[in-house]
Amino acid sequence: xxxERLPGRSTQAAVRGFIESLPFEQAMTxxxxxxxxxxxLETSPAMVSRHGNLLHAIDRFALSVFVAELLARxxxxxxxxxxxxxxxxxxxxxxxxxxxxxxxxxxxxxxxxLRVLRLVSLVPSMRGVVGALLKALPGMASIxxxxxxxxxxxxxxxxxxxxxxxxxxxxxxxxxxxxxxxIMTVEGWPDIAREVMASAPHAWIFFVAYLLVATFMVLNLFxxxxxxxxxxxxxxxxxxxxxxxxxxxxxxxRSLRREIxxxxxxxxx
Numbered sequence: 285x286x287x288e289r290l291p292g293r294s295t296q297a298a299v300r301g302f303i304e305s306l307p308f309e310q311a312m313t314x315x316x317x318x319x320x321x322x323x324x325l326e327t328s329p330a331m332v333s334r335h336g337n338l339l340h341a342i343d344r345f346a347l348s349v350f351v352a353e354l355l356a357r358x359x360x361x362x363x364x365x366x367x368x369x370x371x372x373x374x375x376x377x378x379x380x381x382x383x384x385x386x387x388x389x390x391x392x393x394x395x396x397x398l399r400v401l402r403l404v405s406l407v408p409s410m411r412g413v414v415g416a417l418l419k420a421l422p423g424m425a426s427i428x429x430x431x432x433x434x435x436x437x438x439x440x441x442x443x444x445x446x447x448x449x450x451x452x453x454x455x456x457x458x459x460x461x462x463x464x465x466x467i468m469t470v471e472g473w474p475d476i477a478r479e480v481m482a483s484a485p486h487a488w489i490f491f492v493a494y495l496l497v498a499t500f501m502v503l504n505l506f507x508x509x510x511x512x513x514x515x516x517x518x519x520x521x522x523x524x525x526x527x528x529x530x531x532x533x534x535x536x537x538r539s540l541r542r543e544i545x546x547x548x549x550x551x552x553x
Contacts, residue, residue, distance in 0.1 A: 296362075300360035300361070302356075303356050303357060303360060312349075312402075312406060313406050313407070316399065316403055318342065319342065319400070322342045322343055322346075323343065323399075325339055326339050326343075346399070347381055347382075347399075350402075354374065354375060354378050357371060357374075370405040370411065371405075373401075373404075374402055377398050377399055380395050380396075381395075381396050381398075381399060413514070416513040417510065417513065419513045419516065420513035423509040423513070424506060424510075427502060427506055427509065430502060431502045431503075434494075435464055436461075438464050438494050438498070439460040440457065440460075442460045442490065443455075443456065443457050445490065446487065447460075449484055450480050450483075453476055453480070454480075463476060464494065467491070467494065467498075468495075468498045470495070473491065473495070
């Protein structure tokens, strides 16, 4: 029984070594970039009328390669395929591309561009950035709650104070929330403030206070949490890299000791 399983295991190991090799990853990265370029060119009616058949052929070829790669990963990892969230992500992205894109599912055709996100799972540096962002989510939750509270309180105040003055911006709670969200991005807020201040000269107090709290304090907290998570991720990666290097050196030293001992034992007395 053991001898019958060995060829299957060796084939599985060979497939796994091939799909995890650097040349294969580089080829897949180049194909993803090429597919992204063709999907972008398909948005141009002129390009589609001239080279539509070529663009569609490249798209179908890329999808075929992605499916073949996914099947190879299924064969190489078997039951452990979904243990890695990045492999599950690849399965989800390729699965969307295989769904029918006609009738009620026509919108899924536009989702083919999601294949470009596979670069995240292939490029280690991108995986590190996404991992750091995911680790920052617990710390960001409290900041998001604080920002939502500030936004809601400010929207209620703005609706009561400026609803009659500028109904197009603060006439309802919904419009006030949207306007204040726009102001939070520091986009066009002087025009909104000046229009309100034409009827309420002291309205600048509200806008300045809101900008100081929502933009320069709360949003900077977001940046601080994300930067801290990035630094922690980099430190962890460097630590793992250092430990792996140390283990490799120790393994090399042990092998040298064993070789020296064998030479001593084989030396004639």
